[in-house]
Amino acid sequence: MTTTALRFSNVYGPKSERKTSVISAFCKAYVEDKSINVHGDGKQTRDYVHVEDICAGINSVVENRASGVFQLGTGLGTSVNDVLALLQNSDLSRRIDVRHCPEKPGEVRHNLCDITHAKNALGFDPQIRLPEGVRQTLDWYHNHAQGHS
Numbered sequence: 251m252t253t254t255a256l257r258f259s260n261v262y263g264p265k266s267e268r269k270t271s272v273i274s275a276f277c278k279a280y281v282e283d284k285s286i287n288v289h290g291d292g293k294q295t296r297d298y299v300h301v302e303d304i305c306a307g308i309n310s311v312v313e314n315r316a317s318g319v320f321q322l323g324t325g326l327g328t329s330v331n332d333v334l335a336l337l338q339n340s341d342l343s344r345r346i347d348v349r350h351c352p353e354k355p356g357e358v359r360h361n362l363c364d365i366t367h368a369k370n371a372l373g374f375d376p377q378i379r380l381p382e383g384v385r386q387t388l389d390w391y392h393n394h395a396q397g398h399s
Contacts (some may be wrong), residue, residue: 259298273295277391280346285348306376334348
């Protein structure tokens with residue numbers, strides 16, 4: 251039997267209101283003018299990938315009839331503090347209230363994907379950089395909160 255397994259890194263983007271991941275949670279809190287909770291010092295890194303890049307990767311698997319295991323991410327680690335800075339830079343007239351909570355027990359400090367196999371076999375090449383993607387996501391949350399979804 252031919253099978254394919256796709257392993258996604260931290261997916262974010264518009265229409266992610268049901269997700270509890272970092273970017274989604276931060277955007278929700280930012281739009282609702284609530285405190286943003288950061289577990290630990292915020293220096294932990296993750297590989298954040300935009301949902302449109304994930305869709306392109308899935309499409310490439312289908313078009314290429316690929317089989318095997320593929321990690322879909324960006325291959326880049328970004329700290330939680332850097333994500334906060336992107337939000338803060340979206341509106342410099344406003345300060346974000348960040349609350350540092352205890353680190354989550356057992357949390358992996360640094361986590362990113364090795365997308366070499368996906369690049370070589372599928373031509374996978376994420377196009378949406380984090381600053382642009384966070385801006386898109388934040389814009390969606392602003393419009394969604396105002397009933398313009």
